[in-house]
Amino acid sequence: MYHEQREGSVIEMPRERNVRVPFFLGLFMVVLGFFFFECYGAFLGFCEDGIVKWELQQIKSHPEVRQTVERDAATPEQAADKAWERIKFFHGHGYVMVLASFVFLLLMAAAPMTARVKGALMWVSLVAMGLYNLGWGLAGWLVPYLGAERAKEFSTWVFFGPFGLTIVAVTAIMAMAYGRQARAVLKSEPGA
Numbered sequence: 001m002y003h004e005q006r007e008g009s010v011i012e013m014p015r016e017r018n019v020r021v022p023f024f025l026g027l028f029m030v031v032l033g034f035f036f037f038e039c040y041g042a043f044l045g046f047c048e049d050g051i052v053k054w055e056l057q058q059i060k061s062h063p064e065v066r067q068t069v070e071r072d073a074a075t076p077e078q079a080a081d082k083a084w085e086r087i088k089f090f091h092g093h094g095y096v097m098v099l100a101s102f103v104f105l106l107l108m109a110a111a112p113m114t115a116r117v118k119g120a121l122m123w124v125s126l127v128a129m130g131l132y133n134l135g136w137g138l139a140g141w142l143v144p145y146l147g148a149e150r151a152k153e154f155s156t157w158v159f160f161g162p163f164g165l166t167i168v169a170v171t172a173i174m175a176m177a178y179g180r181q182a183r184a185v186l187k188s189e190p191g192a
Contacts, residue, residue, distance in 0.1 A: 016115035019108075022122035026105040029126060033098035041091050051087065056080040058144030068149045082148045086140030090133065097133045101126060104170075111174055112181040121170050128166040135159025 014020045044051070059067060059076040067079040074082070104125050108118055135155035142151040 014109045014115075014118075016119075018115040018119035019122065022119050022126065023105055023109050026101060026122060026126050029130075030098055030102045030105070033094065033101070037091055037094040037098065040094070044088060044091060048084075052080055052084050055083045055144060059083075062144055065145065065147045067143075067147050071149065074148060079143055079148045083140045083143035083151075086136060086143070086152075088140075090137040090140060093136050094133050097129045101129050104129075104174075107174060107178075111177050113177050121173060124166060125170045128163040128170070132159055132163035132167065135163070 014023050056076055059065070059079050067074045067076065069078050069082050105122065108122050108125070111118055111121075113121075135158065138159070139152050139155040142154065145151075146154060
């Protein structure tokens with residue numbers, strides 16, 4: 001009636017050093033990420049007026065920077081609003097990336113690949129996810145110095161493009177590994 005419960009944990013921890021080190025460092029980064037983004041969210045909540053005021057002052061003190069929003073000329077207030085929108089988005093997107101990192105680590109630790117490949121993909125995905133998200137923070141905080149559109153273009157070319165493609169590539173490699181494993185299991189079942 002009841003299945004015997006196996007000894008040990010529900011989640012099998014990696015045994016290979018190549019996987020164990022990035023896995024536990026990744027878990028530490030997940031906890032640190034939640035702590036950081038919780039503190040950052042509290043900072044935004046307490047300092048919203050001050051941040052928007054600072055952005056507006058910085059934009060006005062750099063009149064040589066042409067401010068555009070959605071390709072149209074923008075007032076300093078519109079540029080400050082766009083900067084604030086991105087600064088807040090960095091907070092929300094950060095939480096999503098921390099959760100995605102956690103899921104990636106669990107899936108990667110159990111992936112049917114060699115320990116070296118799993119370890120390398122863990123390192124690559126952790127770094128790519130962290131740097132991708134950093135792009136959103138810079139797209140907001142750099143508005144006074146680059147302009148709203150140029151700050152977004154900078155983040156797109158330096159962070160979103162390369163690290164987004166890296167995350168997609170790692171996801172594709174992991175999906176193919178799980179797909180091959182699923183196909184092998186289906187072929188080995190009787191009557192398949």
